Amino acid sequence: MAEVLRTEDVSLRKLILLLADLTASIATAIPKSLGRTDKYNVYGEKQEEMDVWANELLTKKLVNSGLVKQVASEEIPQPLTSKRGEFSVTLDPLDGSSNITSNNLMGTIVGIYRNTTLPAKGRNQIAAMYFLYGPYTEAVVALKDGVFIFIPSGTGSGSKRYFCDGKPHMLPENGTIYGIGGLKQKWTPRVQNFVQSLESRGLKLRYGGSFVGDFNQVLYYGGIFAYPELVDAPAGKLRLQFESNPIAFITERAGGRGSTGRASILDVEPTRIDERVPTYVGNIDLISELEETMKM
Secondary structure (H helix, E strand, O other): OHHHHOOOOHHHHHHHHHHHHHHHHHHHHHHHOOOEEEEEOOOOOEEEHHHHHHHHHHHHHHHOOOOEEEEEEOOOOOOEEOOOOOEEEEEEEEEOHHHOOOOOOEEEEEEEEEOOOOOOOHHHEEEEEEEEEOOOEEEEEEEOOEEEEEEEOOOOOHHHOEEOOOOOOOOOOOOOEEEEOOOHHHEOHHHHHHHHHHHHOOOEEOOOOOHHHHHHHHHHHOEEEEEOOEOOEOOOOOEHHHHHHHHHHHHHHOOOEEEOOOOEHHHOOOOOOOOEOOEEEEOHHHHHHHHHHHOO
């Protein structure tokens, strides 16, 4: 990891390496926690024990790191602030936590801003990443030089925890898979028409119930993932600050695009910290086709 991060400034390197160590603790703790709490997050969703624990671990360590001025998490109603630090960080501490019981994929999503007050436009991010807790823990990091995929080294901490071939990863040109969230009967007619077009060309459905898990397949195989507008939820489900902005940033750095169906996700002017947006991320040609469909 050190070789890829060497062109970044010291403070950003320290922040990314701190996140690498903290998420390693989350990956280790997941098999030990299978219960639910009696608490709900700010969106009215029942919290897993791991949701609460992961949120407290990440937010407290970041606020106390001396690197981070502001931390916003989807598990708490308002951002936390520190007296010191130059970064603002957004977190989905445990994306896909409902998959714990069925032992399916989960992850942590992070957006990083410098000298910026949250909520903020995704275009202002200087880095974004996710850690995928699967058969092994994978780190996907988007920096100014591109998107880098890190796999575990098996030993060490910090920069020695992961290794990478040093080559920026790009989305394959010809996408082969798609995933669409939400109940099919609640998709709008425009979304249904777009999905029919994808299926007619042989794209294969892949959907597992965690944003990072489903997007990671798009990152490797090309295609599109969406949590679209629904007839009873025009803004969809995904949160702009905590989920859509970081993944859209990663997508663009990998040669793709992120869209609300009408414009770039990264250019959305946020009105509140818990704002939701329809979210479509993937290959440029498929996103362009999606936007044309949404005009009909």
